[in-house]
Amino acid sequence: MNAAQAAPGEGDVFLTGASGFVGSHVLGALLARGYRVRALVRGGWDAPPGVVQVTGDLREPGAILPALHECRYLIHTAALYSFSSRDRATIVAVNIRGTSGILEAARMAGVERCVVTSSSAALPPASASRPATESDWASTTHRGWSYHASKLAGERAALSAQVPVTTVLPTAPVGPGDRRPTPTGKIVVDLLRGRMPATLGGGMNIVPVEDVAAAHVLALERGRSGERYIAGGVNVSLAELWGLISRAAGRPERTIRLPYAIAVAAARIDALRVRLTGGEPAVPLEGVRMGRLEMYSSSAKAAVELGYRPSSADDAIERAVRWYRENGYAA
Secondary structure, eight states: OOTTSOOTTOSEEEEEOTTSHHHHHHHHHHHHTTOEEEEEESSSOOOOTTOEEEEOOTTOHHHHHHHHTTOSEEEEOOOOOOOOGGGHHHHIIIIIIHHHHHHHHHHHHTOOEEEEEOOGGGSOOBOSSSOBOTTOOOOSOOTTOHHHHHHHHHHHHHHTSSSOEEEEEEOEEESTTOOSOOHHHHHHHHHHTTOOOEEOSOEEEEEEHHHHHHHHHHHHHHOOTTOEEEEOOEEEEHHHHHHHHHHHHTOOOOOEEOOHHHHHHHHHHHHHHHHHHOSOOSSOHHHHHHHTSEEOBOOHHHHHHHOOOOOOHHHHHHHHHHHHHHTTSOO
């Protein structure tokens, strides 16, 4: 075993974003492997039994340093996911500078190995015949795509840190516990509430969130420092995704193809509403731009090097539908 790699249950792991969708599942996967966990949250969270809660803010990494001193490993899943223009400064502070800050604090604390959650946002558009791999990087020219640009910059910052780092790139996770919800989860909720989905003709890779969590633990134990690993599942068109969700929800399979120009116009009107009245975008321009792209990817590298084996996305969608219904998001 490489000295920079972890062994199951050996040493404490400092986990950021433990109260989030991906982070909460990573927490469960770490505990199942026997690791002791110190979980960084901003507050308002009840730590599971055996987990040490650390209250702090990624924008103040110096205050986190004492808690890091007692950990051998760091898994950094925390990020600000927002399409709102008013959050752009905070997105940069958390997703880019916060990533650099927590990794520098880890170096100062003597942390042996770090795993950082990136995103398929750091990959370029790619077709099903030639899906994106870890050697592919998203373009840096889309300055207006705030969240996606921040994840790309955050990953590059992570891989240039002076501490052993491996990055995990989840595609579009789906499953139980998506409280906010994420854009993929919002699609599920909208369908459950009877809204007819519209497609712009794009596609994506969807993956059970439990598999994303497993990929983080595998990257900690088997991943090579300085390497990227895509944690994906199955490539589907948006129309196919609507069909999968509709069948899981017991709803008619109906979609409409929306012209891109109309979608952009609606997004610009919505952006004006947000600037005037506040609130979250209902039709984010960043999401519209991504919605017409094919964002297909391959997890072959993770399969070979980590032993990563994604499970059924259909079953994950069914678990998500059941969780949303049980928790009052929709009937």
